[in-house]
Amino acid sequence: MSELRLNPTTGEWVIVATHRVDRPFLPKDICPFCPGSPNIPDTYDVMIYPNDFPSLMTPAPPIEIEPPTFSKVAPIEGFCDVVLYSPKHDATLGTLPLDDVIKVIQLWQSRYHELARYAHIKYVLIFENRGKEVGVTIHHPHGQIYAFPFIPPIPAKELHHSQTYRNAHGSCLFCDILAEELQLHTRIVMEDDHFVTFVPFFAKYPYEVHIYPRRHIQHITELTHNEVTSLAHTPYPYYHFHIEFYSPYITRDKLKYLAGCEQGAGVVINSIPPETSAAKLRSIDG
Missing domain, CATH: 3.30.428.10 (HIT-like)
Structure with a gap:
């Protein structure tokens, strides 16, 4: 079946x-x-x-x-x-x-x-x-x-909120998130000419990491050869291709579990501020 x-x-x-x-x-x-x-x-x-x-x-x-x-x-x-x-x-x-x-x-x-x-x-x-x-x-x-x-629930919600944001502001939600993250720079982990890696302000997991292309593209087939090389090294016009990493760890030896609040109410509790996580990841990279 x-x-x-x-x-x-x-x-x-x-x-x-x-x-x-x-x-x-x-x-x-x-x-x-x-x-x-x-x-x-x-x-x-x-x-x-x-x-x-x-x-x-x-x-x-x-x-x-x-x-x-x-x-x-x-x-x-x-x-x-x-x-x-x-x-x-x-x-x-x-x-x-x-x-x-x-x-x-x-x-x-x-x-x-x-x-x-x-x-x-x-x-x-x-x-x-x-x-x-x-x-x-x-x-x-x-x-x-x-x-x-x-369209599964998570991307469906992303599409809905991206469209709502575009209707209200006339711009791409993901592009605006990226622009402000670059301006503040407190949650940036690393960046190059094509991609920016950061811990989002609204991260669910302590070491959740997103990778956004600097250029607005809708899906992976639009990546140029140079962008593919950069990424390897490191019908919805309001949608922005991106990559998300969800680490299950809070610390080296402690896991993040989705328990009663997360499973029953759909509300995730993150015990480490994204700014702290980003700083730690930057120090590892450096």
């Missing part, structure tokens, strides 16, 4: 994908993404790998249940890809040579462009889960690309 079910109390869709419970937990000495593993070539540089247990599929499987009168059920048609960054099992995106990181970003761009051609795809999410702290069981360097048949 793989389908969408509507939560009528919030208007949010939930993906029910029962086959994902069958995902195996492999022994540490077995890696499905290393060269020569089943479905993986003996040699590769960077590559797209179809998720073996996708929660979004094209074509969508048939709906297996009649919904109650208060809800809806819809087919979940989309794509789930795995992006293998390197054949080296112990590598990370941050330790790859510059040329290899550029290849990863170019692969993101290429796949985004391919997925955008499908009429039923409304949003493409490029992301990486890393570390046992967030439940990662395969430690080979990889990320994922999900293509949704709807």
